[in-house]
Amino acid sequence: MNRFTDGLVLLLLACLSACAMSDERSSSHSFRIFEEDGVTIAETTGGPKYQDPLFTFEEVLVLQEDPENEDSMLYRPGMFLHGDDGRYYVTDHGANRIAVYDEYGVYQFGFGQQGYGPGDFASLGWLSLVNGELHIYDMMVERVSRFSLEGELLETVSAPLSVTPSSGYLFRMHLTPDNQPVMITQQDDYRSGDLWQRRRGFLYSVEGDSLLTVQSDWILGQKVYPVGDQFNSVNMPYSPSPHVYYSPHYGFITGTGREPVLDLCSLDGIRSQVRFDEEPVLVTAEDRRRTRASYDERIAEAEGARRAMLMVEKDVLEWPDHRPFWRSFEVDDQGFIWLEVYRTFREMQDEGMSPLFMVLSPEGEYLGRVRPPSYSGVKVFSNGYLMLIRYDAETGEQFPMVFRIRPAVRGLRYP
Secondary structure, eight states: OOHHHHHHHHHHHHHHTGGGOOTTBOTTOEEEEEEETTEEEEEEESSOSBOSOOEEEEEEEEOOOOTTOGGGOOSSEEEEEEOTTSOEEEEETTTTEEEEEOTTSOEEEEEOOBSSSTTOBSSEEEEEEETTEEEEEETTTTEEEEEOTTSOEEEEEEOOTTOOGGGOEEEEEEEOTTOOEEEEEEEEEEETTEEEEEEEEEEEOTTSOEEEEEEOOOEEEEEEEEETTEEEEEEOTTOOOOEEEEETTTEEEEEOSSSSEEEEEOTTOOEEEEEEOOOOOBOOHHHHHHHHHHHHHHHHHOOHHHHHHHHHHHHHOOOOSBOOSEEEEEEOTTSOEEEEEOOOHHHHHHHOOOOOEEEEOTTSOEEEEEOOOOOSSOEEEETTEEEEEEEOTTTOOEEEEEEEEEEOSTTOOOO
């Protein structure tokens, strides 16, 4: 079913209550759903619906280690889920296991270990909660393991063999509520010596038959150039990235961030699109100057071949007119789409601020922007909560902190 079609009902209800709109809404904002060439379009014009900030973040707790139980230590926390049972489920990528905490953040138990056998993990990947089960993707062995909420292994599902090297390498794997494998691959292609990338999404039947394929645009990821008898490459500044995301709410979502547009495809093959207004951030002469100045500093410190490579890199940079609108995006359990506004890694290091998000409703309406609390590591949205990782630079300890997400404007319901 197309969620944007359902959104028409919500749109009509919103029109009936227009007289009660608060002054926190944008006066020029408009949202409509219509058909165009057989595709359902959810279009927001006039900017976001609400003024900043869209949400507030209430600190709930810090997940606690038990000093008498070594298993409770998190070496490299990653994915996080807040279940309907009140528990918190956290992947520990440093130990390849899952840690489980109660509603108060007290460690309860863990399961999994480093290995390749049933119930083991060689390289923990995506964690999801489907039909009251934990689905955990193992990147190294390309399989999804289904566990009960008590850590009992129910089944392992391997990637279908019909995925060939021409499809690229497996980036992520999920299981639908009907246990159909969903796979996202990344494909690299050298054109005229330059590296281009794209991602694809595949849906398979339980028996392994291919049912649906979607793909993102080709994106120039690296400029490849010769240095003597060697080749080197440089990442293009302000370059967008190909994205394919799977969500039980929508099916596949694709986009690059080059334009404020997302393409959606349900698992039934129904196509939809989200369009919204957002002013582009232009790539200025100052941006170019700062990047080249950074190269000058590195060139001054380098010698020999390294110096020659840096000098060529500085000359082969290609500059777009504007920055990508977002770096990445994800969908929370409620169907809200969170798009992380693009910033360079250097800016994130220098500014030390948490990212800014553009938030879309489950119907595709551009609601507004929000900046969560500052953090040092992973950010994960789950069931109306946000988990952030903060590091103590002196001790090296990591503190997984949980925040409840609450609406900051009238008329917005979340979760």
